[in-house]
Amino acid sequence: MSSNAPIIEFKNIWKKYSRSRIFHKSLREDIANIFQFKKNKDLSSDEFWALKKINLTIAQGETLGFYGPNGAGKSTILKLIAGVTYPTKGTIKAEGRIAPLLEIGAGFHKDLTGRENIFINGAILGMKIPEIKNLLDLIIDFSEIQEFIDMPVKKYSSGMYLRLAFSIAIHSQADIYLIDEIIAVGDEDFKRKCLAKMNELKTKGKTLLLVTHDLSLMQQLADRIIFLNKSEISHQEEIL
Amino acid sequence: MLLAELKDIIRCKDLLLIFIWKEFSVRYNQAVFGIAWAIIQPLSFMLVFTFIFTYVIPTHVSNLPRPVFFYSGLLPWTFFLSSLNYSVPSLTNHHNLIKKIKFPRIFLPLSGIAVAFVDFLIAGIIFAGILFFYKIPIPLTALFCVPLTILLILFTVSFSLLLCSINVYYRDVGLAIATLLRLWFFATPILYSLDNLPERFKIITFLNPLAYIIKNLRICLFLGKPINVTEYLSMLIAGTIFLIMSFAFFKIAERKFADVI
Incomplete structure (x- = not known):
C-alpha cells in the first residue's frame, strides 16, 4: 500500500528537551524570540x-x-505527529484527523460513567456530538461492557477501562491512529478482537502507527518497522 | 492569526460544550446539595459580614441594608474568585491529556469560567430575591449591569488565561493565587464603599477593574444613575487590549505545554 501519497512527512527533525525541573529560561526566551526573530537551536548544558x-x-x-x-x-515521534509538541528544527507535515489511543487516566474522568466518558473522549478525539450519538451503540458493543456502562469508571477494572478506551479510539473516524503500548493490557480474547479491528482499519486504507515492545506482534501487523536507538533511526525493516 | 484561532474554536465548539457539561456533572455528581453550592458562598459571607458589622464592630457602611450592600459586592467578586480557582489549575490537572492529544487548550480554562458564570447567574437571581425582600425598587438604570458584566467577563477571562498558562511553567502561581486573591478581596470595595475612602487611595478604582465594576454596579442599581460613558469605554478598551495580550501570551506559552507540564 506504500505507493499511496504521503500522509506524514518528517524532514530532518530535531527535538530537544530540558532535564531541569524548572523552566527559568524557556518562557522568557520564547517571548524574547518573537521580537528577535531568532530561534535557539544550540544545546545548553x-x-x-x-x-x-x-x-x-x-x-x-x-x-x-x-x-x-x-x-x-x-513516543516523542508520536507526540510530534499528534501535534502536541513541536520540533526544535525541521518541518513536519501530518494530514488528516489523528486519533491517539488515550492511556488509562488521560481522557477519562473517574467520577463519570462509561457512557458519559464516551462523549468526553469522543469529543476530545475530534468527533461532533451527533457523530458520537450515532456511534454510541457500536462503541459499547465492541467494548463488551454493556452491563457496566452506566457505572462510574473509577469502579472499572483496568481491563474494562482499556476495552472502552480502545473502542472509542478505534471508532473515532480518524485517518491516522496512534497506538502506544496499549494492546498488551487486555485479555487474549480482546487482544484478538483488537487485532482484527486493526486489520479492518488497514483494509479501509487508514494509517496505523504502533509503538510496542512486542516485536512479534508488530511483525504481524506492520508493513514496515522503524528501529530507533539513541534518538536516531538505526535501520528500517520492510515486512512482506 | 487571531481570526484563524477563533475559527478553530468555533469549529471545535462541541468539545467546549462537552467540557462545560463535564465540569458540571463532575461537580454535582456526588454532592447532596447540588446546585445550592452556587449560592452558599456569597450568601454565607454576606451573613458573616452582616453579623460582624452589626454586632461585633457596629459600623455604618452605607445607607443600604447591610446584606444588600455586601451581597452586591460579593456577587461579582465570587464569579471572579471561582473563575480563577477553576481555571488556574485547569491545565495542570489535565496534563495527561495535554501530553497526548491536540485540541484547543483554551477550552480547559474557559469551561471552568463558564461553570462559574452559571453560578453567577443563579446567585444573581437570589440577589433579585434579596432586593424584593428589602423592598428596594429596581430602577431602569439596572440595565447597565449588562455592560458591566461584560467588562467583568472580559477581565476575568484575561486574568485566567494569563495565570493558568504561567502556572504550567511555574507552579508558584497556583501557590500564590490564594494569598493574592485574599489581598485582592480587601483591595476591592466589597466590605466598604469607595465614598468612605480618602481621596489619595481612590486610584485603586483605575488600577483594579473589579473596584470599578462593583462601584458602578452599586451606582446604577441603588442610586438610579447611569454609568459614565467615557469612563466605561476606556475600561472596555483597556479590557479588550488586556484580553488580546493574554490570549496571545497563552498561544505562545501553549506550544510548549506538553514539554514542560
Missing part, C-alpha cells in the same frame, strides 16, 4: 536531543511500527 535528524515518509494506508529501547524517542 541541561538539555539533550530526544530526536536527531529524523527523516521519515509515511504513506496513507501504511501500518508502521516503532521499535527500540526506552528513551529511544518512539
Whole structure:
C-alpha cells in the first residue's frame, strides 16, 4: 500500500528537551524570540536531543511500527505527529484527523460513567456530538461492557477501562491512529478482537502507527518497522 | 492569526460544550446539595459580614441594608474568585491529556469560567430575591449591569488565561493565587464603599477593574444613575487590549505545554 501519497512527512527533525525541573529560561526566551526573530537551536548544558535528524515518509494506508529501547524517542515521534509538541528544527507535515489511543487516566474522568466518558473522549478525539450519538451503540458493543456502562469508571477494572478506551479510539473516524503500548493490557480474547479491528482499519486504507515492545506482534501487523536507538533511526525493516 | 484561532474554536465548539457539561456533572455528581453550592458562598459571607458589622464592630457602611450592600459586592467578586480557582489549575490537572492529544487548550480554562458564570447567574437571581425582600425598587438604570458584566467577563477571562498558562511553567502561581486573591478581596470595595475612602487611595478604582465594576454596579442599581460613558469605554478598551495580550501570551506559552507540564 506504500505507493499511496504521503500522509506524514518528517524532514530532518530535531527535538530537544530540558532535564531541569524548572523552566527559568524557556518562557522568557520564547517571548524574547518573537521580537528577535531568532530561534535557539544550540544545546545548553541541561538539555539533550530526544530526536536527531529524523527523516521519515509515511504513506496513507501504511501500518508502521516503532521499535527500540526506552528513551529511544518512539513516543516523542508520536507526540510530534499528534501535534502536541513541536520540533526544535525541521518541518513536519501530518494530514488528516489523528486519533491517539488515550492511556488509562488521560481522557477519562473517574467520577463519570462509561457512557458519559464516551462523549468526553469522543469529543476530545475530534468527533461532533451527533457523530458520537450515532456511534454510541457500536462503541459499547465492541467494548463488551454493556452491563457496566452506566457505572462510574473509577469502579472499572483496568481491563474494562482499556476495552472502552480502545473502542472509542478505534471508532473515532480518524485517518491516522496512534497506538502506544496499549494492546498488551487486555485479555487474549480482546487482544484478538483488537487485532482484527486493526486489520479492518488497514483494509479501509487508514494509517496505523504502533509503538510496542512486542516485536512479534508488530511483525504481524506492520508493513514496515522503524528501529530507533539513541534518538536516531538505526535501520528500517520492510515486512512482506 | 487571531481570526484563524477563533475559527478553530468555533469549529471545535462541541468539545467546549462537552467540557462545560463535564465540569458540571463532575461537580454535582456526588454532592447532596447540588446546585445550592452556587449560592452558599456569597450568601454565607454576606451573613458573616452582616453579623460582624452589626454586632461585633457596629459600623455604618452605607445607607443600604447591610446584606444588600455586601451581597452586591460579593456577587461579582465570587464569579471572579471561582473563575480563577477553576481555571488556574485547569491545565495542570489535565496534563495527561495535554501530553497526548491536540485540541484547543483554551477550552480547559474557559469551561471552568463558564461553570462559574452559571453560578453567577443563579446567585444573581437570589440577589433579585434579596432586593424584593428589602423592598428596594429596581430602577431602569439596572440595565447597565449588562455592560458591566461584560467588562467583568472580559477581565476575568484575561486574568485566567494569563495565570493558568504561567502556572504550567511555574507552579508558584497556583501557590500564590490564594494569598493574592485574599489581598485582592480587601483591595476591592466589597466590605466598604469607595465614598468612605480618602481621596489619595481612590486610584485603586483605575488600577483594579473589579473596584470599578462593583462601584458602578452599586451606582446604577441603588442610586438610579447611569454609568459614565467615557469612563466605561476606556475600561472596555483597556479590557479588550488586556484580553488580546493574554490570549496571545497563552498561544505562545501553549506550544510548549506538553514539554514542560
